[in-house]
Amino acid sequence: MIPSVNIVIPTFNRAHLIRASVEAALGQSHPHCIVTVVDDASQDRTREILSDFRTNPRFNYIRLSQNGGTAQAKNVGILFSPSDAITFHDSDDVPHRDKVIRQARVIGNEEIGAHPVLNWKLASRVPGSKIQVGAVLTHHELILPNGERVEIRRTLSLVDDVFPNLQMAAGVPGDWTHVNSGLFHSSVFRKLGGFSDCIEEDREFRNRLILSGEIIWVIPEVLLTKIETPDSLTQSSDTDYDSERRQRDRQRVWKMVEDWFHTREVPAAPLDLADLRIAEIWNRDLITVSDVLKTPATGDLALAEVRSQRGVVPSVA
Numbered sequence: 001m002i003p004s005v006n007i008v009i010p011t012f013n014r015a016h017l018i019r020a021s022v023e024a025a026l027g028q029s030h031p032h033c034i035v036t037v038v039d040d041a042s043q044d045r046t047r048e049i050l051s052d053f054r055t056n057p058r059f060n061y062i063r064l065s066q067n068g069g070t071a072q073a074k075n076v077g078i079l080f081s082p083s084d085a086i087t088f089h090d091s092d093d094v095p096h097r098d099k100v101i102r103q104a105r106v107i108g109n110e111e112i113g114a115h116p117v118l119n120w121k122l123a124s125r126v127p128g129s130k131i132q133v134g135a136v137l138t139h140h141e142l143i144l145p146n147g148e149r150v151e152i153r154r155t156l157s158l159v160d161d162v163f164p165n166l167q168m169a170a171g172v173p174g175d176w177t178h179v180n181s182g183l184f185h186s187s188v189f190r191k192l193g194g195f196s197d198c199i200e201e202d203r204e205f206r207n208r209l210i211l212s213g214e215i216i217w218v219i220p221e222v223l224l225t226k227i228e229t230p231d232s233l234t235q236s237s238d239t240d241y242d243s244e245r246r247q248r249d250r251q252r253v254w255k256m257v258e259d260w261f262h263t264r265e266v267p268a269a270p271l272d273l274a275d276l277r278i279a280e281i282w283n284r285d286l287i288t289v290s291d292v293l294k295t296p297a298t299g300d301l302a303l304a305e306v307r308s309q310r311g312v313v314p315s316v317a
Contacts, residue, residue: 002108003084004032005100005183008077010070011037014091015045017229021091022053030101034286036060038077041067041279060286065277071201075194075271079302082288087183092227099223103136103183106217123213134188134214138181140224152178155218161207161257179206181224188214189292193269198249205269207257212266273298278305 007025011018025035041064053059114120116127142150160167179202192208195201271294289302
């Protein structure tokens with residue numbers, strides 16, 4: 001069975017880009033695909049721009065009352081997703097129209113097995129058994145502000161934080177952004193929680209996926225174009241790869257890997273959205289308080305917030 005997919009687009013003050021991102025997401029060939037924009041309290045014309053999609057039955061807009069950052073916006077998308085799988089597209093992403101259907105068909109393939117030629121004990125799997133793919137990544141390309149086009153095709157770079165000694169031919173630092181193209185089975189979030197509240201949230205989440213033994217499949221084709229602009233997080237001087245903030249968070253990520261080498265344990269990151277306040281939801285029929293790993297307080301708050309938007313308590317998946 002091909003799983004249903006929620007394309008979650010976290011955004012903050014990207015009115016000049018958001019329309020193209022939503023149109024590309026809605027144009028995906030997957031027949032069971034919805035699009036959820038989580039507006040992290042934008043102060044520009046984002047809401048106005050998106051009003052053209054308001055009546056689309058496959059589109060939802062969740063506006064937060066206060067800015068919490070990209071990781072928390074993604075967690076809101078996870079918390080309220082009704083779908084079997086979730087992918088995260090940035091406001092400046094242009095996916096190939098078949099990206100999601102190809103990823104979904106891999107996640108929905110029930111005939112994938114643990115080939116006994118590999119050491120499946122390390123991933124807590126039984127050789128010869130059927131396995132559920134937890135994440136499907138694709139190769140992708142970056143269009144940089146100077147016009148340079150960079151293809152991200154080096155699958156080995158997924159383990160750069162674990163085995164830096166294998167990365168000497170990586171070329172462009174940051175090939176680990178592979179995870180930005182991922183489609184994730186909802187069971188992954190039930191086991192591992194969501195994104196940590198840091199600017200290296202994708203990198204940290206990727207490491208938890210790998211170190212916990214989740215099955216990661218890579219489609220070796222460029223199915224996503226990321227168009228970086230001067231105001232992108234990786235280009236801004238406050239948040240680029242050399243910024244103090246990113247260096248600090250990178251050390252935090254590396255500490256988790258170091259701890260894993262000693263304990264072989266991967267701590268989950270339950271969704272903790274104690275300050276969650278929803279200003280607006282457009283398509284309440286596309287809202288479900290999911291059974292992903294979350295704190296009890298977050299679960300109660302999520303129910304209360306959605307109830308205040310629609311007047312009834314939503315079903316819990």
